[in-house]
Amino acid sequence: MTETHCPYCSLQCGMRLVSRRAPGGPPRPPRGTPQVAAWEEFPVNEGALCRKGWNATGLVGHRERLTTPLLRDRTTGELRPASWDEALDLVADRLSTLRADRGADSVAVFGGGGLTNEKAYQLGKFARVALGTSQIDYNGRWCMSSAATAGTRAFGVDRGLPFPLADLEQTDVVVLVGSNLAETMPPAARHLDALRERGGTVVVVDPRRTPTADRADLLLQPVPGTDLALALGVLHLLVAGGHVDEEYVAARTTGFDGVRRSVAGWWPERVERATGVAVDELRALVRLLADAPKVMVMTARGAEQHSQGTDTVLAWINVALALGQCGRVHGGYGCLTGQGNGQGGREHGQKADQLPGYRMIDEPAAREHVAGVWGVPADTLPGRGRSAYELLEALGTDTGPQALLVFGSNIVVSAPNASRITERLEALDLLVVADIVLSETAALADVVLPVTQWAEETGTMTNLEGRVILRQQAVTPPTGVRSDLDVLQGLAERLCSPVPFDTDPEAVFAELGSASAGGKADYSGITYERIRAERGVFWPCPAPDHAGTPRMFLDSFATPDGRARFHVVEHRGAAEQPCADYPVHLTTGRVLAQYQSGAQTRRIRSLPDDGPYVELHPSLAGRIGVTEGATTRISTRRGTMTAPARVVATIRPDTVFVPFHWVGANRLTNDALDPSSRMPEFKVCAAAVAAGVSTGSTIGPAAAVGAP
Ligand code: SF4
Numbered sequence: 001m002t003e004t005h006c007p008y009c010s011l012q013c014g015m016r017l018v019s020r021r022a023p024g025g026p027p028r029p030p031r032g033t034p035q036v037a038a039w040e041e042f043p044v045n046e047g048a049l050c051r052k053g054w055n056a057t058g059l060v061g062h063r064e065r066l067t068t069p070l071l072r073d074r075t076t077g078e079l080r081p082a083s084w085d086e087a088l089d090l091v092a093d094r095l096s097t098l099r100a101d102r103g104a105d106s107v108a109v110f111g112g113g114g115l116t117n118e119k120a121y122q123l124g125k126f127a128r129v130a131l132g133t134s135q136i137d138y139n140g141r142w143c144m145s146s147a148a149t150a151g152t153r154a155f156g157v158d159r160g161l162p163f164p165l166a167d168l169e170q171t172d173v174v175v176l177v178g179s180n181l182a183e184t185m186p187p188a189a190r191h192l193d194a195l196r197e198r199g200g201t202v203v204v205v206d207p208r209r210t211p212t213a214d215r216a217d218l219l220l221q222p223v224p225g226t227d228l229a230l231a232l233g234v235l236h237l238l239v240a241g242g243h244v245d246e247e248y249v250a251a252r253t254t255g256f257d258g259v260r261r262s263v264a265g266w267w268p269e270r271v272e273r274a275t276g277v278a279v280d281e282l283r284a285l286v287r288l289l290a291d292a293p294k295v296m297v298m299t300a301r302g303a304e305q306h307s308q309g310t311d312t313v314l315a316w317i318n319v320a321l322a323l324g325q326c327g328r329v330h331g332g333y334g335c336l337t338g339q340g341n342g343q344g345g346r347e348h349g350q351k352a353d354q355l356p357g358y359r360m361i362d363e364p365a366a367r368e369h370v371a372g373v374w375g376v377p378a379d380t381l382p383g384r385g386r387s388a389y390e391l392l393e394a395l396g397t398d399t400g401p402q403a404l405l406v407f408g409s410n411i412v413v414s415a416p417n418a419s420r421i422t423e424r425l426e427a428l429d430l431l432v433v434a435d436i437v438l439s440e441t442a443a444l445a446d447v448v449l450p451v452t453q454w455a456e457e458t459g460t461m462t463n464l465e466g467r468v469i470l471r472q473q474a475v476t477p478p479t480g481v482r483s484d485l486d487v488l489q490g491l492a493e494r495l496c497s498p499v500p501f502d503t504d505p506e507a508v509f510a511e512l513g514s515a516s517a518g519g520k521a522d523y524s525g526i527t528y529e530r531i532r533a534e535r536g537v538f539w540p541c542p543a544p545d546h547a548g549t550p551r552m553f554l555d556s557f558a559t560p561d562g563r564a565r566f567h568v569v570e571h572r573g574a575a576e577q578p579c580a581d582y583p584v585h586l587t588t589g590r591v592l593a594q595y596q597s598g599a600q601t602r603r604i605r606s607l608p609d610d611g612p613y614v615e616l617h618p619s620l621a622g623r624i625g626v627t628e629g630a631t632t633r634i635s636t637r638r639g640t641m642t643a644p645a646r647v648v649a650t651i652r653p654d655t656v657f658v659p660f661h662w663v664g665a666n667r668l669t670n671d672a673l674d675p676s677s678r679m680p681e682f683k684v685c686a687a688a689v690a691a692g693v694s695t696g697s698t699i700g701p702a703a704a705v706g707a708p
Pocket of ligand 1: 006007008009010011012013045048049050051052053184185186187188
């Protein structure tokens with residue numbers, strides 16, 4: 001039996017993997033499929049798992065599992081099996097030639113928010129030291145970056161939840177802005193139920209009545225892209241009603257006077273016009289907040305994945321600060337991280353602008369410290385690179401990278417404006433993808449490297465609470481696959497890296513701890529042994545005898561003067577507004593049985609895969625002549641797709657929803673970027689919907705589709 005964690009979302013539920021026994025017979029061999037069992041003692045989920053977790057072993061021993069490197073045959077254009085030496089030699093040769101001919105930045109690296117801390121750390125080091133390139137970023141840029149930017153600006157450091165998730169049960173009012181946690185991380189929803197049982201109140205802000213909204217005492221359904229205006233309206237009424245905690249604001253914050261002035265013009269009727277939220281509903285929310293001793297405000301992708309996502313989060317942080325909640329037990333602001341290692345993945349150096357421990361790559365002291373741990377001169381480290389979308393957009397152009405190494409990401413499905421990005425991938429001289437199955441991105445690659453998956457390897461993850469946990473190897477990997485750490489070591493050696501790369505995850509974690517020491521995300525006091533003994537350790541944890549930090553900001557914030565910062569922000573609205581040709585809002589999101597690009601979950605037969613669908617309101621369906629299940633065509637300026645209709649009264653009549661786990665949704669989404677975080681606007685764009693002409697789901701280029 002092995003105690004480990006789910007391979008999917010940021011809750012990182014604890015689970016036990018046990019070998020199946022034939023009745024009366026010996027245990028199955030280590031490579032057999034283990035069974036998932038509850039681990040009741042792990043505090044985050046107390047034995048509860050969602051459907052994805054219970055079926056997580058469905059990919060162990062899966063028939064589509066890659067077990068040998070694949071090379072694209074230049075004659076036939078097909079992928080053919082190759083030995084590891086042949087594959088790694090080829091990759092290293094081509095990278096070396098490119099670097100010699102066009103410079104180090106002609107090679108790029110793309111990571112993922114699902115990689116372990118060890119892999120994320122090693123990937124950043126590999127890019128900067130073995131390749132010498134500044135061109136590294138990762139798909140977490142599309143998940144967490146707006147909340148991370150806002151958290152850093154307001155509090156001096158970004159930790160998604162600065163308190164344990166279970167604190168939710170002890171607050172009085174929780175406001176969930178753009179989160180559907182009942183569907184995306186169901187075990188977390190028990191805290192909402194417990195809160196309501198003890199008399200607390202749940203408020204949900206979402207254009208759709210989701211399963212989370214079904215648990216809410218108050219649901220506000222704003223127009224997509226207007227959460228910021230709603231927050232401005234909330235703060236306006238709090239100020240007008242004298243509900244600001246002036247003592248707290250004076251003692252623990254700066255910048256409120258400007259914010260107070262900036263919300264003066266956001267009277268309720270103006271907010272109603274901007275957001276579609278009725279004045280009475282807005283006032284009801286403000287009454288709840290004004291009367292509650294303890295309030296938690298939480299945002300998730302619905303509020304963050306916008307071209308003004310950072311400002312939207314800052315606007316809701318302003319609300320929490322004005323109420324005097326941040327840094328108080330059972331109150332404050334938190335972000336519900338999405339990907340499995342969405343938190344740790346953004347701390348240890350796979351972001352274009354960061355070094356391990358949340359150090360910034362352009363700070364001289366940070367460079368000196370990390371270069372010292374790595375054993376290289378600081379002046380050999382490159383500077384900032386391009387952010388994720390900008391990096392992909394530059395691939396194969398005259399000034400952009402000509403080769404890309406991808407680890408833990410399925411870009412073809414998950415990138416915004418995905419058709420354009422697919423073209424850029426096809427324009428590369430060399431695309432190398434390390435993955436466990438032939439994902440849509442791996443299928444385009446020149447070289448595919450088969451790597452180990454969660455149950456076959458050991459490594460740490462950092463969950464949405466900042467709790468560092470340990471995934472332990474439970475089964476032997478199939479013959480022929482290697483860990484990502486092995487791949488990086490093999491390439492680094494062939495590239496004549498100035499320093500060696502370790503392949504033992506525990507040794508890499510120890511090195512990561514040294515590199516993070518003294519940084520904002522300090523892991524230097526955390527060891528595998530401690531994680532096992534304590535069932536997770538919260539960072540910052542700067543020494544072996546430090547208890548870790550479950551609750552942050554209780555005494556001061558991580559700013560130079562210890563005070564939190566208010567920020568004046570203005571509502572601009574979505575980059576693309578409805579018009580005559582594209583008259584409705586398109587928003588995207590997740591479903592219970594699937595995870596991210598679906599590369600893993602779509603292959604698990606025990607998880608339902610109904611394919612994509614278009615969710616729309618009966619009044620809109622009636623106008624365009626679509627009935628339940630009928631083929632519906634949805635188009636944006638970037639592409640078109642068809643999928644069956646789901647006609648529901650739970651969505652705004654001016655909005656349609658498409659889940660993004662399949663190829664299609666992201667061919668429609670907008671690549672407008674937040675100016676600070678560089679987060680694309682996944683959550684809203686202008687679209688046209690019409691009755692389709694075929695059955696099933698199809699995708700295609702943009703079509704001129706008129707108003708319904
Ligand atoms: S809630 Fe998340 S971590 Fe927990 S079982 Fe489901 S997918 Fe896995």
